[in-house]
Amino acid sequence: AQRVTQPEKLLSVFKGAPVELKCNYSYSGSPELFWYVQYSRQRLQLLLRHISRESIKGFTADLNKGETSFHLKKPFAQEEDSAMYYCALSPAYSGAGSYQLTFGKGTKLSVIP
Amino acid sequence: GAGVSQTPSNKVTEKGKYVELRCDPISGHTALYWYRQSLGQGPEFLIYFQGTGAADDSGLPNDRFFAVRPEGSVSTLKIQRTERGDSAVYLCASSRRGGYQETQYFGPGTRLLVL
Numbered sequence: 001a002q003r004v005t006q007p008e009k010l011l012s013v014f015k016g017a018p019v020e021l022k023c024n025y026s027y028s029g030s031p032e033l034f035w036y037v038q039y040s041r042q043r044l045q046l047l048l049r050h051i052s053r054e055s056i057k058g059f060t061a062d063l064n065k066g067e068t069s070f071h072l073k074k075p076f077a078q079e080e081d082s083a084m085y086y087c088a089l090s091p092a093y094s095g096a097g098s099y100q101l102t103f104g105k106g107t108k109l110s111v112i113p
Numbered sequence: 114g115a116g117v118s119q120t121p122s123n124k125v126t127e128k129g130k131y132v133e134l135r136c137d138p139i140s141g142h143t144a145l146y147w148y149r150q151s152l153g154q155g156p157e158f159l160i161y162f163q164g165t166g167a168a169d170d171s172g173l174p175n176d177r178f179f180a181v182r183p184e185g186s187v188s189t190l191k192i193q194r195t196e197r198g199d200s201a202v203y204l205c206a207s208s209r210r211g212g213y214q215e216t217q218y219f220g221p222g223t224r225l226l227v228l
Contacts, residue, residue, distance in 0.1 A: 003142050003156070005152035032214055043116070044156070044204065044219040051214055092213070100146055101214060103155030 002027040004087050006104035013077050014112045020070040021107050023061075023087030031089040033063055033070040034101065039086040047072075047085070057081070077111045084108050115139070117220035119205050125226045126195055134190040134223045136205030142218075144211025145188050147180060148204040150222070162188060163211050195227045197211050 003050045004024045013019055025031065033050040050063040050070060061072045070087060085108075088101040118137040120217075126132050138145050143164050148156035158172040162182045170180075182188040192199055202224050206217040 043221045049164065049214065049216075088155070095148050098161040099211065099215070100158040100161055100169065100172070101148075101156070101217065102158070105155050 002031065002089060002091075004089055004102055004104035006085075006087055006107050007057045008107045009105070010108045010110065012110045012112060015079055016076050019072075019074045019077045019109065019111075021085050021087075022110065023070045023104060025068050025070065025071065025087070027068075027089060027090050027091075032060070032064075032092055032099075034088045034090070035059070035061055035070075035072050036086045036088055036103070038086070039084070044086070063087045077109075079111050079113055082109055082111045096107070117205055117207050117218050119203075119220040121223060122221065123224045123226075125228065127222050127228050128195060128197060130195050130227075131169060132192050132195055132225065134203050134225070136188045136207075136220060137191070138186065138188070138205070138207030139218055140186075142187065142207035142209055144208040144215070144217075146189050146206045146208075147188070148206065150204060152201075159190070164166060168170070168186075168211075192225075195225075197227050200225055200227045202223045 012091045035047040037047045086106045087104045090099040145162040148161040150156045161169040165185045177193045180190045202222040204222045205220045208215040
């Protein structure tokens with residue numbers, strides 16, 4: 001069975017400090033990994049996906065297959081980064097054609113001014 | 114353009130009642146997903162539609178839950194004989210074709226409270 005674990009429920013950092021939101025997964029295969037973000041009073045939205053290898057709003061995430069991790073990092077936190085962050089995976093192949101997402105429980109990031 | 118919309122935004126009902134939750138996906142998106150998010154949890158998959166058909170309903174918790182998408186656009190999630198444990202935020206998402214790596218766009222959710 002696939003599972004996504006986000007060990008921290010809440011992470012508080014000072015503005016300008018580095019941020020690392022942890023995500024570990026278990027999956028028998030090669031999944032697709034995503035980070036979704038939900039800002040206050042907004043809907044859930046995609047932040048980045050591992051396949052794109054892009055940096056969005058200064059965030060990056062590297063897939064480490066050996067450690068089955070996909071941690072989200074940003075070198076200098078900003079107040080506007082305060083939000084709920086969810087790590088998610090979907091299968092790389094689905095016989096049923098369903099690429100539904102399996103989410104972690106989320107980490108609330110609070111950036112202190 | 115318009116994103117995914119869901120109605121109602123909030124629904125309060127009594128235990129044992131029947132409820133319907135509506136999702137209007139992004140125009141032209143053939144793939145539609147329903148998720149349920151309980152307090153303190155991440156969203157959990159319920160059902161996936163490709164066009165009008167339910168291609169994967171493996172996440173529905175029991176036979177009190179049912180969903181339809183008769184014309185391949187709007188979808189309705191139906192819950193019979195509601196229980197207090199059904200209280201959650203029900204999220205709908207759509208993607209262009211439901212394919213590998215596609216972005217899923219989420220609606221604002223319907224917050225269901227069963228008293």
